Amino acid sequence: MANLKTTxxxxxxxxxxxxxxxxxxxxxxxxxxxxxxxxxxxWGTYDVDFNKRTELxxxxxxxxxxxxxxxxxxxxxxxxxxxxxxxxxxxLGVGILNKLNLIFEGSLGYFGVGSIDGPxxxxxxxxxxxxxxxxxxxxxxxxxxxxxxxxxxVRGGDLICKGSVGARTGxxxxxxxIIIGGDAGAxxxxxxQRGRIVVLGNVGINLGDSMYDGTIYVGGKIGxxxxxxxxxxxxxxxxxxxxxxxxxxxxxxxxxxxxxxKVVAGKKLWNYDxxxxxxxxGAI
Amino acid sequence: MCGIAGxxxxxxxxxxxxxxxxxxxxxxxxxxxxxxxxxxxxxxxQNFIMRFKVGENVGEGSSSVxxxxxxxxxxxxxxxxxLSQMGAKxxxxxxxxxxxxxxxxxxxxxxxxxxxxxxxSIPGVEILSMGKSLEVIKDLGNAKTVCxxxxxxxxxxxxxxxxxxxxTESGVDIKSAHPFWGYxxxxxxxxxxxxxxxxxxxxxxxxxxxxxxxxECDSELIAVYLAEKMRNGATLEEGMKDSLSGLDGVFTYxxxxxxxxxxxxxxxxxxxxxxxxxxxxxxxxSEEIAIRSVLPQEIDTYDPFDGEVKxxxx
Numbered sequence: 001m002a003n004l005k006t007t008x009x010x011x012x013x014x015x016x017x018x019x020x021x022x023x024x025x026x027x028x029x030x031x032x033x034x035x036x037x038x039x040x041x042x043w044g045t046y047d048v049d050f051n052k053r054t055e056l057x058x059x060x061x062x063x064x065x066x067x068x069x070x071x072x073x074x075x076x077x078x079x080x081x082x083x084x085x086x087x088x089x090x091x092l093g094v095g096i097l098n099k100l101n102l103i104f105e106g107s108l109g110y111f112g113v114g115s116i117d118g119p120x121x122x123x124x125x126x127x128x129x130x131x132x133x134x135x136x137x138x139x140x141x142x143x144x145x146x147x148x149x150x151x152x153x154v155r156g157g158d159l160i161c162k163g164s165v166g167a168r169t170g171x172x173x174x175x176x177x178i179i180i181g182g183d184a185g186a187x188x189x190x191x192x193q194r195g196r197i198v199v200l201g202n203v204g205i206n207l208g209d210s211m212y213d214g215t216i217y218v219g220g221k222i223g224x225x226x227x228x229x230x231x232x233x234x235x236x237x238x239x240x241x242x243x244x245x246x247x248x249x250x251x252x253x254x255x256x257x258x259x260x261x262k263v264v265a266g267k268k269l270w271n272y273d274x275x276x277x278x279x280x281x282g283a284i
Numbered sequence: 285m286c287g288i289a290g291x292x293x294x295x296x297x298x299x300x301x302x303x304x305x306x307x308x309x310x311x312x313x314x315x316x317x318x319x320x321x322x323x324x325x326x327x328x329x330q331n332f333i334m335r336f337k338v339g340e341n342v343g344e345g346s347s348s349v350x351x352x353x354x355x356x357x358x359x360x361x362x363x364x365x366x367l368s369q370m371g372a373k374x375x376x377x378x379x380x381x382x383x384x385x386x387x388x389x390x391x392x393x394x395x396x397x398x399x400x401x402x403x404x405s406i407p408g409v410e411i412l413s414m415g416k417s418l419e420v421i422k423d424l425g426n427a428k429t430v431c432x433x434x435x436x437x438x439x440x441x442x443x444x445x446x447x448x449x450x451x452t453e454s455g456v457d458i459k460s461a462h463p464f465w466g467y468x469x470x471x472x473x474x475x476x477x478x479x480x481x482x483x484x485x486x487x488x489x490x491x492x493x494x495x496x497x498x499x500e501c502d503s504e505l506i507a508v509y510l511a512e513k514m515r516n517g518a519t520l521e522e523g524m525k526d527s528l529s530g531l532d533g534v535f536t537y538x539x540x541x542x543x544x545x546x547x548x549x550x551x552x553x554x555x556x557x558x559x560x561x562x563x564x565x566x567x568x569x570s571e572e573i574a575i576r577s578v579l580p581q582e583i584d585t586y587d588p589f590d591g592e593v594k595x596x597x598x
Contacts, residue, residue, distance in 0.1 A: 088571070125582060148556065205551070
């Protein structure tokens with residue numbers, strides 16, 4: 001006879017201790033306990049030595065070959081890797097999840113250094129669309145200009161472009177800081193949810209359109225404000241933070257940040273309530 | 285998706301056929317249904333060059349209906365007789381493929397509208413380009429395939445625009461391939477990456493004004509739109525600026541004339557464009573790798589902003 005007794009079914013994550021929440025009402029997730037660090041393994045990461053340096057010429061490689069080679073070098077402990085002749089190729093340096101000094105001597109195409117978590121990247125050229133998309137942590141510095149969707153959906157880290165960027169910079173941004181030394185195009189901060197964008201130059205139309213949260217600082221002229229983006233007074237903490245951040249970013253150190261325009265979400269478009277779906281059902 | 289590329293040499297000529305082939309081949313992942321070239325060659329400027337087709341490429345992947353080659357011969361004969369009737373003298377004749385021809389024509393009677401209407405009244409015949417410098421070559425396949433098929437690698441000129449097409453809203457055929465000739469203006473061509481959402485509204489208005497459409501490809505609208513503006517006295521740049529509000533949708537397009545090359549980007553900046561500009565060369569494309577094929581050294585490039593229009597002279 002079949003056993004009809006119901007058993008508690010745990011997901012793999014729960015059995016590892018990643019989720020200890022009681023699923024009633026709002027979710028209370030406990031993501032990571034540092035005391036149990038030895039139990040967790042971050043797949044695809046390497047312990048590297050920053051003093052161990054190498055160069056990689058990718059002129060005759062496609063992006064898959066180049067990325068595989070970078071992975072190999074990291075697995076050998078190289079902590080400083082200089083990429084020669086990137087030639088505007090797409091998707092170079094993506095998915096690096098450990099500390100690393102990565103230097104590109106040239107320009108990148110689309111989706112350069114996307115989905116990274118930790119490396120310090122310097123691009124001595126230009127980057128195409130969607131540079132550092134989904135970056136979790138680390139620092140990326142672009143010496144020249146960048147294309148559209150710069151820093152799309154970044155979660156953390158510092159993303160710096162010393163030149164100008166295209167449209168939709170910081171679209172869907174969820175954290176971290178994006179700093180632009182030149183001008184930015186239309187729809188900067190489109191639907192951003194958290195984090196900060198700093199533009200020292202001018203921005204195009206529809207700045208901060210439909211932004212949920214986060215802060216945008218603009219040093220130059222603003223083409224127009226997007227839906228629900230409003231100006232907010234600069235505070236002392238804004239000014240202090242900007243000074244500190246620009247110094248660390250090695251960009252615009254002498255810029256008069258007190259004259260910048262601060263833009264935040266008006267939150268008139270917000271359509272949230274404080275109820276979880278299960279609670280909402282009860283309320284109805 | 286589609287990819288577009290263009291370049292203009294200022295103050296000199298170069299092997300633009302080979303250069304554009306390299307640029308478009310670098311963009312082939314954006315579409316290989318068809319590839320088109322608008323090349324502005326070094327000519328003596330005396331005769332018109334007419335590129336036209338008397339049928340479609342019905343090879344693999346084509347959405348065209350197969351016809352007997354004898355039909356092409358019949359159409360060609362009618363074209364020849366019409367040219368004779370209109371006082372146009374064929375100076376040189378090349379039949380590159382059974383369906384694709386290149387004529388050099390001595391014609392000084394003026395109006396290209398009447399001329400073109402007469403030629404295109406023959407069913408199945410389409411003028412791909414008409415001009416004293418411009419030659420539009422377009423066919424199915426990627427850039428290298430088309431370049432080799434039409435032997436474009438040796439063409440020397442000042443500027444060129446081209447298009448690698450992924451067919452989305454109209455057939456895989458030559459008539460829907462870019463570039464589009466700015467009918468009925470000599471030496472005007474257009475390539476486009478994007479999607480126009482007020483195509484039919486604009487088309488109805490322009491057709492009522494006597495303009496002609498040969499395909500149902502939304503990109504053709506840009507060529508016709510600009511041609512109509514210029515017919516009413518606007519300069520190319522004025523027409524392009526006007527198009528930013530007159531055309532709805534997302535677009536980046538290039539337009540070329542005998543002496544100039546221009547680009548326009550919609551106000552949403554939704555379609556990519558990377559630009560390199562120096563005193564003697566302007567090169568631009570949907571992706572930087574297109575520019576890299578002609579300028580492998582480290583260069584400064586940038587993305588034009590939303591609503592930007594630029595025109596360069598040779």
